[in-house]
Amino acid sequence: MGSWKQVGAYRHMEDAQAKLVEQSYVCVFARKAELATKFYDHLFQQNPDLRALFQEDMYVQREMFVSILAMILKFASRPQTFHELASRLARQHENLGVSHAQYAMAVDALMAALQDVLQNEMAPETAQAWKKAIQELVSHMAPQNA
Numbered sequence: 090m091g092s093w094k095q096v097g098a099y100r101h102m103e104d105a106q107a108k109l110v111e112q113s114y115v116c117v118f119a120r121k122a123e124l125a126t127k128f129y130d131h132l133f134q135q136n137p138d139l140r141a142l143f144q145e146d147m148y149v150q151r152e153m154f155v156s157i158l159a160m161i162l163k164f165a166s167r168p169q170t171f172h173e174l175a176s177r178l179a180r181q182h183e184n185l186g187v188s189h190a191q192y193a194m195a196v197d198a199l200m201a202a203l204q205d206v207l208q209n210e211m212a213p214e215t216a217q218a219w220k221k222a223i224q225e226l227v228s229h230m231a232p233q234n235a
Contacts, residue, residue: 107166109218113211114162120206121158125151127202135194142185161222175229182230192231196223 117124129147133140143150157178164170200220203211211219 104166106218106221109215110222111162111166113215113219114159116207116210117162117203118155118159121155122151124158124202124206125154127205128154128198131198131201131205132195135198136191139191139194142187161226171225172229175226178226179230187231189231192227196220196227199223 129143129151157174160174161171164174200216200223203216203219
């Protein structure tokens with residue numbers, strides 16, 4: 090069985106992977122503040138120039154980030170809602186001029202943050218499901234002509 094399925098106009102991860110993401114909600118959300126901090130630490134380590142896109146006080150940004158993570162978890166198995174969320178995020182990020190390469194850095198930063206925070210608490214298949222969900226979200230947010 091492949092890792093993607095066609096749902097209407099959308100490619101979406103398989104149901105089993107979506108369920109793994111949803112089932113990891115308690116574990117991930119319990120450590121949301123640490124995860125958000127680690128995400129931005131990794132992102133800015135990869136590309137220090139990105140720091141200029143954010144306000145000095147990162148508290149609000151980290152709160153928005155964990156809210157988005159919660160929505161990813163909540164809607165992982167609902168393709169239509171998941172893709173509507175991705176479209177809304179894309180519009181919000183479009184004015185910032187975020188490049189395809191910067192989105193790729195964000196995927197790497199989030200996966201590194203998940204590994205840092207959860208370490209052995211997340212099974213490899215759950216980590217892979219997370220990566221698919223994040224890549225799917227980013228594929229709808231990243232500029233298509235980049």
